[in-house]
Amino acid sequence: MEHNDTLEDFTPRGITVDSITKIVHVAGSGPAVVLMPELPGISPDVARFGRWIRDAGFTVYMPSLFGIDGAYPTLELGREIYNRVCVSAEFRVLAGGGTSPVVSWLRGLARIAHQECGGSGVGAIGLCLTGNFALTMALEPSVIASVVNHPSLPLDNPGALEISPADATAIAGRFERDDLRALGYRFEGDKWCGAARFAAYRNLLGDRFDGRVLDDKHANPTPPPFFAQVVETPHSVVTAHLVDTTGHPTLEARDEILAFLTTRLTQPSS
Numbered sequence: 001m002e003h004n005d006t007l008e009d010f011t012p013r014g015i016t017v018d019s020i021t022k023i024v025h026v027a028g029s030g031p032a033v034v035l036m037p038e039l040p041g042i043s044p045d046v047a048r049f050g051r052w053i054r055d056a057g058f059t060v061y062m063p064s065l066f067g068i069d070g071a072y073p074t075l076e077l078g079r080e081i082y083n084r085v086c087v088s089a090e091f092r093v094l095a096g097g098g099t100s101p102v103v104s105w106l107r108g109l110a111r112i113a114h115q116e117c118g119g120s121g122v123g124a125i126g127l128c129l130t131g132n133f134a135l136t137m138a139l140e141p142s143v144i145a146s147v148v149n150h151p152s153l154p155l156d157n158p159g160a161l162e163i164s165p166a167d168a169t170a171i172a173g174r175f176e177r178d179d180l181r182a183l184g185y186r187f188e189g190d191k192w193c194g195a196a197r198f199a200a201y202r203n204l205l206g207d208r209f210d211g212r213v214l215d216d217k218h219a220n221p222t223p224p225p226f227f228a229q230v231v232e233t234p235h236s237v238v239t240a241h242l243v244d245t246t247g248h249p250t251l252e253a254r255d256e257i258l259a260f261l262t263t264r265l266t267q268p269s270s
Contacts, residue, residue: 005044005070017108025062028054031265032113038128040081041067045239078226095157098164107140114142145264146182152192159196184211187234218249
């Protein structure tokens, strides 16, 4: 994976929501799944995860939210994108900021994806910076399967959630009313997403949040430079720190996510 990914097996589309157009890389057929990138962008590892989702029978939508699409996460690129995102008006990276504005656009993307693909609903998968977005996107009625991977926001409060109080109340109500459940993944020693953050999710959703924790020893020991030198700790369960070996706990996490999506998105529409 030590090279750029051309993304040539994805179709880049300009999708407009509320007069804002973003490039979205689309591939596959079947129910829609919105896969959001992690810092520093749609890396080769994120694209690989997108292909696994596609090959499991879904239409994957990968929105370009930051970074250079397909770029290998070098130290220099990663630091540059990290600094840009931290001052971007689209993201609320610190506590007290509430729900990131970009989530409104992502809800619109989910709505469009559901219109295009049909089925019982849409899956949303967040990674790192976008981890919590998979939950806050559930205020869009079409989103019925949320996967929250190593959510890192807010950066300055390990026990907080990147979500406004009003949205938190609405999300908890929707999960109860519509019998929804969210999957969550992190490594035990992750300094960006620790036990306090998962406790906050459980406090909000109760048993409807299924948080799963992997031992640090299962993380890929040779991730790309950005992850090795900036992230530093085991972090990206199904991307940069995944070990693509049969029976490995990180690969089993990937399979659990795909099974969750299959169960939720292929049931008959009500």
